[in-house]
Structure formats: structure tokens, C-alpha cells
Amino acid sequence: MNIHHFRRTDGAQTLYIDGNLQFDSSDEAVYHESLTLPALCLASNPKSVLICGGGDGLALREALRFPGIETATLIDYSSEVLDLARSEFKELNGGVLDDPRVTVVVADALEYPLPKASFDVIVCDFTFPTTKEGALGFTVEWYEKLEDALSEGGVLAINGVSPQNTASAFACLVATIRSAGLSTLPYRVCIPSFRDHGYGAWGFVLASKRRLTIRQLRDIGCPVSTKQADLSLLHRAARFSAKARLGFATAPVNRTTKPVLQTLLLNPVAPTSPGSADAPPDFPNLIRQVEIMHPYHSRSMIETLAEHVVGSLKSIDLPKLVDELSTRSKQLPKRIAEELASLREYLSRTILDLDLWGKWAARLLATLILVMTIANSISPDPAFAKGHAGLGHASFSRGLGHDSFGGGILTPNAPISGRGFTGTYGRDPVDIYGYQYSPRIYFYGHGSGVYGGSGGAGSNASNLYQPQPHKPLFVLDDDLMAMENGDFVIPLSETVFLVVANGQVNLMDSQGGKPLMTMFAEPKLFENIRTEVSAQSGDLDREIGTRRDWLSWVGWTRSLFGSVRSDTDEYRNLQDLQRRLAGSMKSLGYSSESQSIPVPAGVAELFVGCHVLPDNRIALYSPGGHAAFLDGKTISSPSQPDRPLPASLKTAILSVLKKMIAECQKDIASDKAETLSLATDLAATESDLSQYQSIYSQNGYDPTYEVDYGTDSIGVSNAIQKTQQDLDSIVLDQRVNEADIQKKQADLERFQAVILSWSQ
Amino acid sequence: MVAACKAIEDGDFAQARHHLNNLSVDGTHPGDVEQLRRLILQKEAEATKLSVNRIGLAFAVAILGYAVLSYKSPDAWGQIVWGLLAFLVLPILAGGLAGTSVANGTKPAKFWRAFGITSISAALYTLVGLSIARARMHSSDKSMDFAIYLVVAVIYGVTAGLIGGVAGTSLPAARKGS
Numbered sequence: 001m002n003i004h005h006f007r008r009t010d011g012a013q014t015l016y017i018d019g020n021l022q023f024d025s026s027d028e029a030v031y032h033e034s035l036t037l038p039a040l041c042l043a044s045n046p047k048s049v050l051i052c053g054g055g056d057g058l059a060l061r062e063a064l065r066f067p068g069i070e071t072a073t074l075i076d077y078s079s080e081v082l083d084l085a086r087s088e089f090k091e092l093n094g095g096v097l098d099d100p101r102v103t104v105v106v107a108d109a110l111e112y113p114l115p116k117a118s119f120d121v122i123v124c125d126f127t128f129p130t131t132k133e134g135a136l137g138f139t140v141e142w143y144e145k146l147e148d149a150l151s152e153g154g155v156l157a158i159n160g161v162s163p164q165n166t167a168s169a170f171a172c173l174v175a176t177i178r179s180a181g182l183s184t185l186p187y188r189v190c191i192p193s194f195r196d197h198g199y200g201a202w203g204f205v206l207a208s209k210r211r212l213t214i215r216q217l218r219d220i221g222c223p224v225s226t227k228q229a230d231l232s233l234l235h236r237a238a239r240f241s242a243k244a245r246l247g248f249a250t251a252p253v254n255r256t257t258k259p260v261l262q263t264l265l266l267n268p269v270a271p272t273s274p275g276s277a278d279a280p281p282d283f284p285n286l287i288r289q290v291e292i293m294h295p296y297h298s299r300s301m302i303e304t305l306a307e308h309v310v311g312s313l314k315s316i317d318l319p320k321l322v323d324e325l326s327t328r329s330k331q332l333p334k335r336i337a338e339e340l341a342s343l344r345e346y347l348s349r350t351i352l353d354l355d356l357w358g359k360w361a362a363r364l365l366a367t368l369i370l371v372m373t374i375a376n377s378i379s380p381d382p383a384f385a386k387g388h389a390g391l392g393h394a395s396f397s398r399g400l401g402h403d404s405f406g407g408g409i410l411t412p413n414a415p416i417s418g419r420g421f422t423g424t425y426g427r428d429p430v431d432i433y434g435y436q437y438s439p440r441i442y443f444y445g446h447g448s449g450v451y452g453g454s455g456g457a458g459s460n461a462s463n464l465y466q467p468q469p470h471k472p473l474f475v476l477d478d479d480l481m482a483m484e485n486g487d488f489v490i491p492l493s494e495t496v497f498l499v500v501a502n503g504q505v506n507l508m509d510s511q512g513g514k515p516l517m518t519m520f521a522e523p524k525l526f527e528n529i530r531t532e533v534s535a536q537s538g539d540l541d542r543e544i545g546t547r548r549d550w551l552s553w554v555g556w557t558r559s560l561f562g563s564v565r566s567d568t569d570e571y572r573n574l575q576d577l578q579r580r581l582a583g584s585m586k587s588l589g590y591s592s593e594s595q596s597i598p599v600p601a602g603v604a605e606l607f608v609g610c611h612v613l614p615d616n617r618i619a620l621y622s623p624g625g626h627a628a629f630l631d632g633k634t635i636s637s638p639s640q641p642d643r644p645l646p647a648s649l650k651t652a653i654l655s656v657l658k659k660m661i662a663e664c665q666k667d668i669a670s671d672k673a674e675t676l677s678l679a680t681d682l683a684a685t686e687s688d689l690s691q692y693q694s695i696y697s698q699n700g701y702d703p704t705y706e707v708d709y710g711t712d713s714i715g716v717s718n719a720i721q722k723t724q725q726d727l728d729s730i731v732l733d734q735r736v737n738e739a740d741i742q743k744k745q746a747d748l749e750r751f752q753a754v755i756l757s758w759s760q
Numbered sequence: 761m762v763a764a765c766k767a768i769e770d771g772d773f774a775q776a777r778h779h780l781n782n783l784s785v786d787g788t789h790p791g792d793v794e795q796l797r798r799l800i801l802q803k804e805a806e807a808t809k810l811s812v813n814r815i816g817l818a819f820a821v822a823i824l825g826y827a828v829l830s831y832k833s834p835d836a837w838g839q840i841v842w843g844l845l846a847f848l849v850l851p852i853l854a855g856g857l858a859g860t861s862v863a864n865g866t867k868p869a870k871f872w873r874a875f876g877i878t879s880i881s882a883a884l885y886t887l888v889g890l891s892i893a894r895a896r897m898h899s900s901d902k903s904m905d906f907a908i909y910l911v912v913a914v915i916y917g918v919t920a921g922l923i924g925g926v927a928g929t930s931l932p933a934a935r936k937g938s
Binding site (some may be wrong): 416546547548549550551552553554557560561562563564567 | 790833834835836839842886889890893896897898899904906907908911912
């Protein structure tokens, strides 16, 4: 390994390994923040980090900045780079190698034994592979090893290659990671020093056992500030063209036994077809089929060498050579001639047999095509697995009964991909995609005050009331859970939740499991829970059906194949969930209320049956629509004069308000980042439109003149039309975003005013 | 001459040729010998054509039968009905037809012809059915899936092939007009 460290006159440092730039201190933060922080943000509660490679300590610096990191392990086989990290780079990495949380291992990470499920975040910061050995750190076997070492909610961050300059190699990398059974989220970042070196936009890949989506990247909310990278825009960098996405799905997998990455890196442009067999030999075209096999070789070197070979061949007088060979053949011994004749006979027979096989193969293929065609004509969807639909994660928004209520059921086309239904079902909550959630216990009882008594505002009817622990079984939505006992729970804050069952809605305090109040049973809440459960039950039906079909074929092989055993367990658990959801629907009951409570202008809804009034009072609605008004000190209703506000109810309302304030602030920050991003998009799109219009006029208004539109080439007239549509869409997004910000800002101010008013 | 004609009628063309050779050396009129030779050639060609047609028919019955069967999953048919159709009715039909295509063949020849056609059809049906069922589950473990496909397709194919083979040996060979 050739390591070169330079310090420029401006004080900036650069590190080159084997001639490739590793970092330039002037913009290294773009690279290391973009590589490390997204994985830390997307991992669930990361505590332990493993960094493979990255001996310079810069990725480690980013990892240790993240709150909650307890241990970090750095494995790098270059003691030379590690020495530099402890000396020259100390001012850059902040001396993190000496941090007490850090364990530095001088070893080859590929051979170092990694304990199972022991790291929440793994960062692969290997150098750009210049040899086949170097590419071993990008193989499916290595990623399978990392998958084993990754905890269930963990995320893997991989330094990739350039999707701009070496698109096929980047696609190969993504396909390889996917082949190891990990969900991937590739993205690229423009690093100025890399660009100056001609490396192009640089690619990274996030991977995890659970599903990763661009949406998660959009809502990343990094708790640490960044120096150079803009993580709020990272989701845009994760959008790839359809052609690139197709490449991710179809690219070859880089295996130890069949390494392809190195070849793809050295030959970024696929060789063209050598032409038909009947055509005369085209030597230049044939030469282009020769792959570059070493990083120090280039296309021009190979072509020059080949030209020499071609020149030498051309100097041979082929007709004269053939004549000479013919003359010599007459002098061959008789036996050789006989053996050749025998060989010819044998070849004739073999070729005949091969011909026969060819005919049979053609018949088999024709039969297969016939079967598929008939199967598709009889039953189009199952034959090609089309028409799949699922449910999204639209938030129930605390069970609100109006505008934001039941926020929108999506159909994102996602099947069960998590392992929740095969292993921990019944122990940990699980959602429709099979993803597991952290278990949480809710304490409440079924005595008076929850299902039995009316429990007016502030009443604390605890006669016969026995709170018991209840576990969530199924996560229908971010804010709605079906419990093991058939109830539905809507968490409002860390300490307060709503229990919806038997036609009632109860506000509960998780500290002690006491019922705070029986709330107005908003009819729309029940209707929307039913809609959500019905929709997800439909999904469950479909998933159960697919597993039943599969097991009807192969169920008897469960003793032979572990995966069939898993499928059987999953099938049984899905059936169990379906039964339980049906039971939950029965025990949900129906609201006895005939109509919803209106939310007048100027009133903000905190949760179902709880309104924040313009005078900073809170209105809590009990069954029958009777309101009780809370002003922070007293609670009053038309039928009952002012009474002291119970401390538990006050604490509960304040905890929900605080949570809502935090959520509003987060949403507003996200929306504002989106505003900036949309403004950038708008400017770029307007510039594109202006350029297209200019090209259109410069080419005599020829609508067919081809221009680049994204990754496609289309007619300029079409490009103008599409760009105008893009502009309209961005403007619409801006309006929607602005309205959203205004509404959330108003809510935020209202909630803050209540807290201020109540604390006086 | 009579023995040669009977051999032709039985579809035993080798025996007919044997008699033809004897006739050509024992002084029978060359015109009669030539007439017999032409008759053998003609009948042999007809028998070959009939055999090929029967093979095609057997394949068509098997493929169409399994295509209809693939309309629903085994579970949707009901395991017993599906088992009867996939491993009894269709193999007997296809295997029986395939067996009749072997004129004057030995039982093993009939068996293997019927076995081949039935088992290939059943294995193809199984592969297609399995891959469709698995695709709907969006399975990610492709290598394990392939192993399952292979084992199940071989077992189902061999089972159907055995039934078809037995059916093929139990029916008489096809004759023109039969």
C-alpha cells in the first residue's frame, strides 16, 4: 500500500492511498458526515459503532459526536494510517483514537471475527478497490458477515464508488448488498475535491435488515449539527433515474468466487457487440471486447498493442501459408490421417446428438411459453404477480376527528418484508410489513371508569379498578395499536394514552394506570379505526392467501427446509393476528354519539375530544358532548361550578401539549427545509426551461431536435412541455408546504400560549 | 409372403423385412418382392407418422390439462381433488396416449416414453406453479427457493411419471384406424 500525505501551503492536508485521494481536509466533512451521520440517524437508538477501514479517524469523529454512542470499534490493517491519525490528522479527527469509548484494532477487517448482532451502526470506509484483493471488501460474502454482526435495528453505511463515472460498478455494489439480504438506500454526494480529481459524484449506500426508504432520509432530523454536508437535502440525492434503478435490480453480484466489480470499475462502458458472425471481421471492434484487467492499463494501451498484433498478422501471406500446410499434410503418416477421419466421424455423430438435444430444448421452451401464455390468459395477476397493494403508515394524528383525522391510507405496494411474523410475534409488536417495534407495556384496567362507569371530567372512579399490564400486539399506524386483549390504544405522550374499546374512549395515565376521564366517543374515530383495520385485514387476507397457496405446494417439505418452516410459522401467526383483529373489531363497538363535535375557527384540536380554545383554556368533552373547561387551576362545566383541577389531569394535558410542541417544531423545521429545497428546485427548473426555450429558438423551432431531459434524450418541444409541468408541480408543492407551515405555526403558538398561561 | 403380410399387420416391421429377405433369395418373383418392399415402407411411414401424432397428442393433453389445473392453486382445488387430477387423471390420460405411440414396442419402451412425457409436463407445471406462488410472496431467499423448486418439481414429476408410465404400458399400441 502506497501512502502519501501532503500538507499544502494553505494548511490543508490531503491523503492518497495507492494514488487515490482519500480526503482533502478542505471538504472532508462533506464525505464523512454524508457517510456516517445518516446511518446513525436511521439506526434505532445506536449505542455501538463499528468502523471498518477509515483509519484516519474522521468517520470515527462523526460517530462519536452522535449522542448515545457508548462504544466504537475501529478496525484498520494499516498501522501507517493509524499512526498518521494519531499525529498529523489529530487536529482533524480531534484525537478520537484516544477516546475511552474507542477500541482500535490493527487487523484486516475481512478476516477479523465479528460477534453476532453486536453493532448498531457499521461504517465500511474501505479505500477505492484498485485490485481484485481490494474488491474483496465489496463482496456479498463480506456483506453477509456484516449482516450477522448488525443488530436488528442497525444500519450499515458503505462508502461506494461513483454512480456518475462508474454507474455499472455502483449498480453492481447495490445489487451485491441486496443479495446479502439487506434493504438498501443508495445516494450520491458531490465532493468538490473528488470532482476536481475526476472521480465524479460519489456514491454511498445505506443498508439494513429492515426496510429503508427515501422518506426516512427526508425525515432524518439529525440531532448533531453538520459542518459541510446538508443532510436535509440528502433524500434528493437518493433519487435515481428509472434506468439506474433497473441497473440496481439487474446488475451482477460481486462474489469472492466470481469477482466482477473490479472489471466493471475498469470498464465503465460496456463493450459493444462484435457484430454478426457472417460479417467480415472488424478488428477495431473486436479489440474493444478485450476487458481492461489492471488499473495501470488503459484502453489506448490495449488498442496500441493490438494494432501491433494486427500489423504482424497482416504481414503473413495467409494463402501461401495454407498452401504450404496442404502440401505438408500429404506427407502425414497414414495413421494420423485415419485418426483424423475417426475424429471427424465422432464429431459428426456428436453434432448430430447435439442437434437432437437442440430440438428437444426448443420443444421444452415452446411448451413453457405455452403454459405461461395460457396461465396468464386464464389468470393474469397471479401469473406475473401483478396488482399487489398494501397499506401505508399514515398517522392517526392522535385520533383527531377532523381535517387531519385518519390522514390518508396509502397503498405503497409493499409486501411483508420484516421478520416479525416468523419469530417474535406475540412478544414484540409488529406492523403489517412484519417490522418489529420496541415492546412497551401499558397499565390500565377494565373496571369502573374505563369501560363501566361514565367517569366525568376529573372523576377518578377507581372502585374495583385493577390496572394490569397490557402489551401491544399489532401496530396499525404510528399512533394506533391493537392490544393483545383486543383493545385499541392511541399513545398521546410518554405518560398519557387513549384506550378505545366497547364504544368508549378513555384517557389514561400510564403512571399507575389510572383512568383520567371517559372522553367523548368521537364517531369518526371509530369509523376510521374500522377503516384502517379493515384495510389492513384485507392486506393480511392477501398475505395469508399467498402463503396458503405456497404451503399447499411445499408444506410437506417443512422438515427438509428451514425456510418452509419459517413460512409455516408466519402463516400461523398471520392467521392468529387476523383472528385477533376480528375480535378487536367486535370489542371496539360503536360510538353512541350521533354526531361529531365541531371545531370552530380559532380552535386547535389537541386530541380527540380535547380542544385548545382561543382564551388558552382547554375544553374536554365527555360522553354526550358535555364540555368541561380547564384553565390550569380549575375545571368547570355548565352543570358544575369551578373545582380545583386534579394534578394528574393537569400533568397529562401538559405532557401532551409538550409533545405536540416538539412535533410541531420538528414538522415546521422539516417543512422549512423543504421550502428551501423547493426554491432551489424551482430556480433550477426555471433555468432548464429557459435553456430549452433558447435551444428551441436557435434550432429554427424544430420540435424534434433532441435534448437531454434527466437521463433521457427527448424532443425539445416535449422537454419544454415536461419542464413546464415540473414547474407547475413545484409551485403547487410550495403552496401546500406554505399552508402547512402556517397551520403548524398557529398550532405551535396556541400550545405554547397555553403552557405559558397555565404555568403562571 | 403370408407371414410377411401378417408381420406388417402386427406392426412388426423388422420381422416383415426378415421375411422379405428370405423371399428375395428363395426364388419369389422379383415383382412381388418389390411390391412387398414398397408395402413395408408405406406402412412403416404411416406407423411413424401415427406415433409422432400420438406423442404430440399426449404432450398436448398433458400441457393443456396442467394449464387448466394451474388456474387455481392446489389449496383452491382442494388437496384431494388436486392430487387426483395432478397425479392420477392427467398422468393416466397423457401416459396412456404416450404408450400407444410406441407401435410394437416392449413394455419398458412404452413405460419410458409415457414416463418422460408425463414427468416433464408435471415438473414444468410444478415449476411454474411454485415460481408464481413464491413470486406473490416476494421471497428474497432465491437460492433456497431454487432448491425447494428443484426437489418438489422432481418428486412431483417422478410421481406423475410413474403413474403415466404404468398407464402407458397398460394400453395396446395404436393402429391406423384404431
